Amino acid sequence: MSKTVTVEVGLGDRAYDILIGSGLIARAGETISARLPGTRVAIVTDENVAASHLEALKSGLESGGVAVAATIALPAGEKTKGFAFLQEVVDAVLGARLERRDAVVALGGGVIGDLAGFAAGIVRRGMDFVQIPTSLLAQVDSSVGGKTGINSARGKNLIGVFHQPKLVLADSGVLDTLPIREFRAGYAELAKYGLIDRPDFFAWLExxxxxxxxxxxxxxxxxxxxxxxxxxxxxxxxxxxxxxxxxxxxxxxxxxxxxxxxxxxxxxxxxxxxxxxxxxxxxxxxxxxxxxxxxxxxxxxxxxxxxxxxxxxxxxxxxxxxxxxxxxxxxxxxxxxxxxxxxxxxxxxxxxxxxxxxxxxxxxxxxxxxx
Amino acid sequence: MSKTVTVEVGLGDRAYDILIGSGLIARAGETISARLPGTRVAIVTDENVAASHLEALKSGLESGGVAVAATIALPAGEKTKGFAFLQEVVDAVLGARLERRDAVVALGGGVIGDLAGFAAGIVRRGMDFVQIPTSLLAQVDSSVGGKTGINSARGKNLIGVFHQPKLVLADSGVLDTLPIREFRAGYAELAKYGLIDRPDFFAWLExxxxxxxxxxxxxxxxxxxxxxxxxxxxxxxxxxxxxxxxxxxxxxxxxxxxxxxxxxxxxxxxxxxxxxxxxxxxxxxxxxxxxxxxxxxxxxxxxxxxxxxxxxxxxxxxxxxxxxxxxxxxxxxxxxxxxxxxxxxxxxxxxxxxxxxxxxxxxxxxxxxxx
The missing domain is CATH 1.20.1090.10 (Dehydroquinate synthase-like - alpha domain)
Incomplete structure (x- = not known):
């Protein structure tokens, strides 16, 4: 088994951990129930990701004692990030009668993370939220930092909230199945951090x-x-x-x-x-x-x-x-x-x-x- | 001129003042521009309140140097507190090209305050918000404390955010025109504070x-x-x-x-x-x-x-x-x-x-x- 690295996001009473490693989806249940005891979850994903990873996540959750109260699989793509699907997710989460300390779990890339995080941020004025990013871009960017949201006809990401996750599980193994073009696109954001203020990291990447x-x-x-x-x-x-x-x-x-x-x-x-x-x-x-x-x-x-x-x-x-x-x-x-x-x-x-x-x-x- | 009382809501970097007095709407512009210099505003109100107070507010704002970039008058009533009107308000605010440090101004009762506050909380992940409650209920309850939201088919106020206003102007003079039944309903919430933990206040009200x-x-x-x-x-x-x-x-x-x-x-x-x-x-x-x-x-x-x-x-x-x-x-x-x-x-x-x-x-x- 390869290593798992923990990165803490230090935000006071909103602090949380990002776990990075291979096989985290299969162990999601034990990880989540250790940190959020008694939580029930609604999984939000897209149809493409669902085909590859949904069953693994569900069995990982349930074998670790986390009840899955609802699963919402949306069409893949940027167009899903709008009011109509936001309303659909919110309604499904409420319909599953989840409470504030239950969690919305986002399984997918940036679109799913942004949309599901926004829904978690507004159901009952904020419920728990767990990110399981399945693209490199989402693992190094959108799933860290609490920005959530949807697009408006007037521009991207113009509507949303800051809502920090309770936990991020970045399963590096799922990236093996990413199309190379998508992996490369995520790599651009990865290299960005070297360019911002970590010259040694950029040199290491080179x-x-x-x-x-x-x-x-x-x-x-x-x-x-x-x-x-x-x-x-x-x-x-x-x-x-x-x-x-x-x-x-x-x-x-x-x-x-x-x-x-x-x-x-x-x-x-x-x-x-x-x-x-x-x-x-x-x-x-x-x-x-x-x-x-x-x-x-x-x-x-x-x-x-x-x-x-x-x-x-x-x-x-x-x-x-x-x-x-x-x-x-x-x-x-x-x-x-x-x-x-x-x-x-x-x-x-x-x-x-x-x-x-x-x-x-x-x-x-x-x-x-x-x- | 009657007195104006200031109540501070002590929430650290989200602290704000509630001003209570008669004639505050007419002086809204100078008050807002002193506290939020350079702000532009979108006014959200309902058609009933607009008929009585919108022109007074607009001239009060403009004479005090606050530009009104948009005015959104919605149907009066609880049914307005849903996704469709939320989207309408968000779109109008974005359409007026307001930025984060511009303000949404809610002129109305609880429905308008909750809806407009929610819109302010999600446009650009949170822009400034000013409450001008026009009912007794809103002055003593919904306009204080930062709860915003809309209703779901599954229950009232199930969707929303905590978004504190920057300022609340409770103009006690506008209550003169409230129907007596509505004033009484607000009075019930007023008396509630005596019953919770202020027995002297309840005795004073008696x-x-x-x-x-x-x-x-x-x-x-x-x-x-x-x-x-x-x-x-x-x-x-x-x-x-x-x-x-x-x-x-x-x-x-x-x-x-x-x-x-x-x-x-x-x-x-x-x-x-x-x-x-x-x-x-x-x-x-x-x-x-x-x-x-x-x-x-x-x-x-x-x-x-x-x-x-x-x-x-x-x-x-x-x-x-x-x-x-x-x-x-x-x-x-x-x-x-x-x-x-x-x-x-x-x-x-x-x-x-x-x-x-x-x-x-x-x-x-x-x-x-x-x-």
């Missing part, structure tokens, strides 16, 4: 990324380090009034690219947008004389080596012009009172929050990047 | 209730004392894991009576249910030899004097039998892991949380009360 892709202890250690990095930022700024914005490195450009492809996953998935966005953030920082151009080259080389797109031109199909991309950026929710905020960097692992970045500079940079 | 009904400083002082009482309980137990349940004095019986009348306000409104429920709680406590029967007599005498119903028989129309009422009680959301929890009392101002009350005792008591 050397060891093949082992991370292969599985085993290197993968567990990489996920754990990413969770530690995120937990540190979240503990400093739970409600995103300051430092937490660092987690958006690569995301302002990335979101604009996602919007420009109308969120068509065949062309660009979120992690790919972040990969290109991180390279753009490093190149933009170099252009503003904040960082050496060599750092941007190094970031691009690594992301390219693992097979990620790194240039806008890598996105298949027509892309809009620089003006339109800037429009998408200013519409992004991270705009505060009209000022343009970017995460820029002084080098690998030295990112910072830059406020009042002139939009003319962004526009000129985008024109060159598209040229 | 002497001064006519002045409270008439308006002026006695009304302001009564509302302020009720808000102080509620703020004390909320500060002790923001998330309702303990003492806050005391605020449910009279509510377990009251909710069952409301459910038994299918929430038909022509037969019974919430405050009336609470009035009968408080008398039942005192009589039930006497029956269990916890309190003197004289206290129940005194409570009933006072509530009757102000014109409130105090007996199940006072409710017009057919009522179900004791068994059915017990069913409604066990379905009430305040049931924890199947145990029956009641707020009982050892006398006026000496209420306490009683867990594991035998349902057989409740049933026998209800049979006698209906007989």
């Amino acid at each position: 050397k060891n990324w093949r082992e991370v892709f292969e599985g085993g202890d290197a993968r567990i250690e990489a996920i754990a380090e990413a969770c530690r990095a995120k937990a540190d930022v979240v503990a400093r700024d739970e409600f995103e009034t300051g430092d937490r914005a660092l987690l958006n490195l690569g995301h302002t450009f990335g979101h604009a690219l996602e919007a420009a492809t109308a969120y068509d996953g065949a062309r660009l998935v979120h992690g790919e947008g972040v990969a290109i966005g991180m390279v753009l953030a490093h190149r933009f920082s170099a252009r503003l004389n904040l960082a050496s151009p060599d750092d941007a080259v190094r970031v691009e080389a690594h992301l390219k080596a693992v097979g990620l797109p790194t240039r806008i031109a890598d996105i298949p199909g027509e892309m809009p012009g620089a003006d339109k991309l800037l429009d998408y950026i200013t519409q992004d929710k991270k705009v505060s009172r009209g000022a343009l905020t970017f995460i820029l960097t002084r080098g690998i692992g030295q990112s910072f929050i830059a406020k009042d970045v002139p939009s003319s500079e962004v526009l000129a940079f985008l024109r060159d990047s598209l040229g | 002497k001064n209730w006519r002045e409270v009904f008439e308006g002026g400083d006695a009304r302001i002082e009564a509302i302020a004392e009720a808000c102080r009482a509620k703020a004390d309980v909320v500060a002790r137990d923001e998330f309702e894991t303990g003492d806050r349940a005391l605020l449910n004095l009279g509510h377990t019986f009251g909710h069952a009576l409301e459910a038994a009348t299918a929430y038909d306000g022509a037969r019974l409104v919430h405050g009336e249910g609470v009035a009968i429920g408080m008398v039942l709680a005192h009589r039930f406590s006497a029956r269990l030899n916890l309190a003197s029967p004289d206290d129940a007599v005194r409570v009933e005498a006072h509530l009757k004097a102000v014109g409130l119903p105090t007996r199940i028989a006072d409710i017009p129309g057919e009522m179900p039998g004791a068994d059915k009422l017990l069913d409604y009680i066990t379905q009430d959301k305040k049931v924890s892991r199947g145990a029956l929890t009641f707020i009982l009392t050892r006398g006026i101002g000496q209420s306490f949380i009683a867990k594991d009350v035998p349902s057989s005792e409740v049933l026998a008591f209800l049979r006698d009360s209906l007989g």
Whole structure:
């Protein structure tokens, strides 16, 4: 049996543990009942994940003494993250007569985690919540930090709550069955933590990324380090009034690219947008004389080596012009009172929050990047 | 000009003030801009309240330098507290491009406050919220303490969040135009605070209730004392894991009576249910030899004097039998892991949380009360 690593998210009376290891789904029942005695659960998942992991989770829960009061399997995909399915989940949880100290268990990727966490956050004004992320992206990003929510016609993730889980079980073994493109997309977020403030982690990934892709202890250690990095930022700024914005490195450009492809996953998935966005953030920082151009080259080389797109031109199909991309950026929710905020960097692992970045500079940079 | 009283709700970094006085709506702009500089607002109200107070509020806001970015007037009534209108409010607030530090302003009674507060709690994972309660019930109850929410087909207030307002403006002058039945219903909740833990306040109300009904400083002082009482309980137990349940004095019986009348306000409104429920709680406590029967007599005498119903028989129309009422009680959301929890009392101002009350005792008591 491989090792299990525990990362604590230090949030006072909302503190919780993230367990990272292989086989955690099969042992979910004993783990949950040891930490949340007497809890009953409703499992929220999607149809694809259900086909691979639902029976294993159910038997893991029940053999560990955790009663499954309801199972809700929703259509897979971003479109599920809306009011209609939120209402369906809430209704099913209430219908199972779960109480505040019972738990909603999210089994799936970011869509399921965000939706189920939001439902857990609003049923009876907040019930217990357990995350079992089944994608690399969810294991290192969305399942840590308590952000939950759904999309609005006016933008992604505009509706939700901060609702911390009681426990996160990141089963690194389930990632073996992920499509390679999805694993790579998650890897972009993993590498992000090195770029934000852990230069040694980025250097470690440059050397060891093949082992991370292969599985085993290197993968567990990489996920754990990413969770530690995120937990540190979240503990400093739970409600995103300051430092937490660092987690958006690569995301302002990335979101604009996602919007420009109308969120068509065949062309660009979120992690790919972040990969290109991180390279753009490093190149933009170099252009503003904040960082050496060599750092941007190094970031691009690594992301390219693992097979990620790194240039806008890598996105298949027509892309809009620089003006339109800037429009998408200013519409992004991270705009505060009209000022343009970017995460820029002084080098690998030295990112910072830059406020009042002139939009003319962004526009000129985008024109060159598209040229 | 009559006095303005400030009650602070001490919740650390979520602390806020309740201002109580006459004419606060007309001065809303200067008050809000002094406390939340630069904020823009979306006003949520209902059509009835809008007819009386919306223009006054708008001009009060704008003359004080607060821009009104959107106004949402919803149908009046409990049916508005559901997912469809929640979505409408959220969409309108997002459509007005309000940011986290802009505010949703609730102008209305409990339905509007609960719905608008929930919307404020979930737009961008929580934006600022200002309550301007226009009913006595909302001024002394729902606008203090941060409970927000909507109803489910499975029960009232089962979906929502804790989201504290930044400011509450309780304009005692607007109560002059309330229908007397609605004022009385709010008065039941006001008197409740005396019965929970403020015997002197209850005695003061017994002497001064006519002045409270008439308006002026006695009304302001009564509302302020009720808000102080509620703020004390909320500060002790923001998330309702303990003492806050005391605020449910009279509510377990009251909710069952409301459910038994299918929430038909022509037969019974919430405050009336609470009035009968408080008398039942005192009589039930006497029956269990916890309190003197004289206290129940005194409570009933006072509530009757102000014109409130105090007996199940006072409710017009057919009522179900004791068994059915017990069913409604066990379905009430305040049931924890199947145990029956009641707020009982050892006398006026000496209420306490009683867990594991035998349902057989409740049933026998209800049979006698209906007989």
